Amino acid sequence: MKLETAGASALAEKEMSVHTVSDISVEVVSDSGEGAQKCGTIFGSVSAKMGNGVWTVEIIPAEVEPPPRNPAGASGIRIRLGDKEVTNWGDETNVIVAFNEQALLGRHDLNALADDAVILLENMWATHPDPAVRKEWEDAMERLSHRSYRIIEVPMEEQCLTVVDNARKGKNMFALGLLTWLFDRDLERTKEQIAFAFRTKKPIITENNIKLLELGYSWAEENLDVRYVVPGMEAAGPMVVMNGNEAIALGAVAAGLDLAAMYPITPATSVSHKLGEIFEKYGGVLHQAEDEIAAAGVAIGASYAGKCTFTITSGPGMALKTEFLGLAVMTEIPLVLVNVQRGGPSTGLPTKVEQSDLLAATYGQPGDAPHVVMAPATIGECFDIMTTARRIAEALRTVVIVLSDANLATGVAPFPRPELSPEWQAGPPDQRPIPAGAKPYDWDPETGLSRRFIPGQAGGEHTLTGLAHDERSKVAYDSDTVQRSMTMRSRKLAVFQSTLLPPEINGDPEGGDLLIVGWGSTKGAIEEAVGRARKEGLSVSSTHLTFLSPLQPGLKEIFGRFEKVMTVEINYSDIVGDPYITPENRRYGQLAMMLRAQTLVDVDCWTRVLGEPLRPGKILQAIRQHMPGGEA
Amino acid sequence: MIMPSCSLLHLADEDDDRVFEMGDYEGPIARWCSGCGDHSVLTAAQRLMADKQLKPETTVFVSGIGCSSRFPHYMNTYGFHGIHGRALPVATGVKLSRPELDVFAVMGDGDCVSIGAGHWIHATRYNLDMVALLLDNNIYGLTKKQTSPTTPRGYKSNTQPRGSYLLPMNPLEATLGVTNASFVAQTAEWIPAHLFATLKAAYEHRGFAFVRVLQRCPHFMPDLFTDAVKTPDMIEILDHPEGIRAAGIEKIYKNTTRHDPADLNRARELAEDMSAIRLGLFFRDESRPRYEETRALQKRTAREKMDLLNEDFDRYAV
Amino acid sequence: MPSENSGLDSGDLTVAALKALTPRVEAFHSAVATAVEEIRTFVTSRRGASEYRAEQAIMELGPFAVGRLNAEKFAFLLGSGERLSTEAEGVLERAEEILDGFSMGEEFHHVVVGPGEDLRDAVKDALDHVGQVFGASRAVELARDGRFEPDEHNVFLSSLAFRKWNRSERQLAPPLVVEVGNEDLLPAGLGEFLDGLVKIILVVKGPTTPAPLARLITPGTYVVQTADVAELSGLASSPHPGVALLFDEERDEQARFVHDPDAGATPSQRITVTHMPEKPSVGHGRRTPVWLEELEHLEALAKKPAGVALDVEGAVPSAPVEEVPADRLAALLLAQVDLGTPGA
Ligand SMILES: Cc1ncc(C[n+]2csc(CCOP(=O)(O)OP(=O)(O)O)c2C)c(N)n1
């Protein structure tokens, strides 16, 4: 979408242009505390109700209370709208409403804005009594002028003061009015949504907010000359909208998990916030332990005593839990661990996305500790995966690690409302007496599976131990037992793998030049990029892996249908051609490493750690470059 | 109080006429060194179970790693021999999800006072209804004689062959300093009557009962308690009608001090003063909030949960 | 103390008494409901053909598994194995029906003793009736393990007499509220039911003898006579069996007291008397001997040994110490009836 640029000039004569677009990204940015997020959330909800695909992400400054008018302090929200389902946060922003030029500058500096972005900017700073502020404004304008943005100055403060005394508390609704006109949103629906959003506040608040909305709307109507139409779709059925962490919390409830043990860590914590709010009414206990080790221990103790439980964390916390994970594998106690990945290593980038814990999750436990690793790819899957993970953990008597990430955790998008089933819930712990002669690890030699004994079951008394043990749970170091028990714990995984289906191919299942392989939250962006590349005529397809350990079957055969296979991941890999980097010493992306080892196919990788989700446009570029015989 | 957390189904099949003898709680022969103090703690625990007629299937012994942590293997109950230092988190999970089970945590001094120190402090604060036994031999036994946090200053070990550098940590003093501590006692494994009376009081206590058991390790600390064993007067028994009274020991252990276990300040003073080895109940307060009660919730059926979940989804409806 | 309770009829009292027992009622209901659910899960997962089991497997795995897992294979390799006989299924269904009937509602916690009927028998019948729950659970256990023999075990699917309940079942006993006329209030026979966590509240209208429950006092039984429903909370939460007598109003000739097994080691420490009727001077002869006997029994139990100091160094004499709980109770009662200024 190319938009003409009128610079910062006032609009003289109005000549309307209306663009019908299938996809557009909008931002509202401000100092924190000015309500930009509320404005965006309401705008997003109304758009979803009008049948648009929506993906919103909050723009969060690193500090809790950053100084005002500071590029690093830009706080706000980004909303991507589409005429179809929107599966990722998209590329650059096309329209931005900014409450001050410094917040805008912050977005500009991060290359967040499209070259032809339309900017609606509060202009009170241009004539501010403080000369320092006026100077900042001028400098900012000068820097912004190097791009071909179209900046439209809006007297937001002045306008808002006609309705409220403190414009700081009302600008967001005025901005909502601007967007409502700009995108031709249903004004009545927007009013309803405002009333809903402020239902717990005094009625005067809603009244004023609606006045401000109308004011923004009519200001836009009088002064703006551009409008966008994003056609909506017929809703296939009822939809719900939430972020991935809320989906995990509700998914845990749906799965019948009754105890969650955790220690706060970004970006996983909001799962516990949600559970803290709702879990007790389901009879569920959210236990905030003294540290991550204890959280794992409590979850394992509770699982051992009855129903499977789970623990939620992020990378650094998972590191602390490794010894306990090994114990759960060794003693065959079911456990679900959710790792909402963030940037690493060490404290890294707590609020930003990365997919760098795959190897640690799969191989990070000292000793041989085979277990299941799986990853949701969408917000809806964050909900569904919990039931499946719990069921697998119980069926296999082992650990299931679920790898989500900051992208899913903070992205908000609608998905079809799940049709809930009581069958998803775990039954109460088996308390039947154990028949004489049964053993606590009565491994079926074919499958390695055995029946779990739970305290309370008469006749099942035994001491489980993290030491090497035999079928009766007796400590045993003899070669035969050690080899056999390891085999049994590993065979379960092979049995499980035999029940998995090969992944589906997006694009051409027959094969082609390039196959992109992804996992986790990048699915939407990858498939969008592949779709665009195919439109360009490139012979490229993609596949997305849900099960990372054990890997889904058929990969080698699928890879064989393509001339080249390349993973796309948000983790670090060396780039061949960089100083000292050769094809031999190159460090690959994490999934690429696993696939190379498992399939002996020469899988390439394109991975980046940019502190943000991958943009489909960038993946598209990478596809073009990495086509066999292409530029790279 | 026994409140079934699950179904009533299993109640039905239970053989209620069972009468348990001590032998019913015995597992395989314990493989500690001969003369190891752990043996008598094991016997006392089995005697306690017979005394209280605890059911083997609803009793769980959780331990960490160490000589002492082998304990559950030698009991004929459910046992959880986990990882070093982490007995208490596991025990917390067991009790939290199944409050009707009887839970015992058995730890060594390395286990509890060193690697698991954080958990020890917090478990004291949670105050779940369980018995926590610290089998304190002032040394790392299993790993062959390394200094522990309770090793006497100057004692030579394999890691500190010129004698330990630091003052030993005092576990009683530390526990008594933790908010919400509700039961703190000390006993010695070589006085079986006192040991048993202490375990019994700990079991009867409603809350987190922390018991430090002075334990001989003839293998690595042969001299540690020899004087105390030979000279009963080195031991001072805390006596009070509300405290722990072991019948029959008064003839040998004449050195007693009256101490009301409700008196926390005095308990702290007595614990801090190392001039005598004091055995008995330092402190007890049953009124302190217990975590499993604070967190007790009405259980929901699958259908009820799904109805509630539907309501929660309503709030996210587009 | 003028009582605002005096207007209550026995229906209101019954409702209030049931309310006081809510935690016990809920514990019972939820244990039954969980059992029902367990049976349902068990039955659905064990019956039917293999396609059905695959369907069940995919249902349990949830929508995420669709297209990712081969449900048939999963059910075969990792699903629950054993199959159920039709006979066993019949038993389970019958048991489920019985249990389902007890998983909610309060009817079976409520007993009315008709005029001239025997209180003990009424309580016994009520407990036997609820005993079906335990009978049914036993039948389930047997059927699940394939050990159910119709000839021998069918009895479990009808009532199960209280004396056959085991220890755990008694711990779970449903509480009862019994409406009984003052003429028929002969509670001595209830002793045999005061075991496990059985809780019985007798609701009675009109004058009675002064301490009908005195003879039910044993070291391990919670016993309370009161006209204030607030005082029943101790009964519900006590980890001991217990019986209460709830009067419709406070009368001078009816004793009000609590015997709490956890309150002390001796009877006098355990009993808190809030009101002790005057004993008639000897020779008046209008009262029956029962009257005197039960009152004397209560007095004897509640009497503090004179002149014995507590076994504490420098302890204060026992009387003031013991008065404290009574004072507290009095304050609590005052607060409950909302009298405004005392004496007004
Ligand atoms: C994480 C970890 N660190 C260290 C060890 C080695 N380790 C095993 S037992 C032990 C100390 C045992 O001493 P203590 O807890 O006092 O028990 P004791 O053997 O004296 O009964 C150590 C250091 C381990 N098993 N795990």
Ligand code: SF4
């Ligand atoms: S080394 Fe010491 S603590 Fe360990 S078994 Fe031997 S005597 Fe006991």
Ligand SMILES: [Mg+2]
């Ligand atoms: Mg030690």
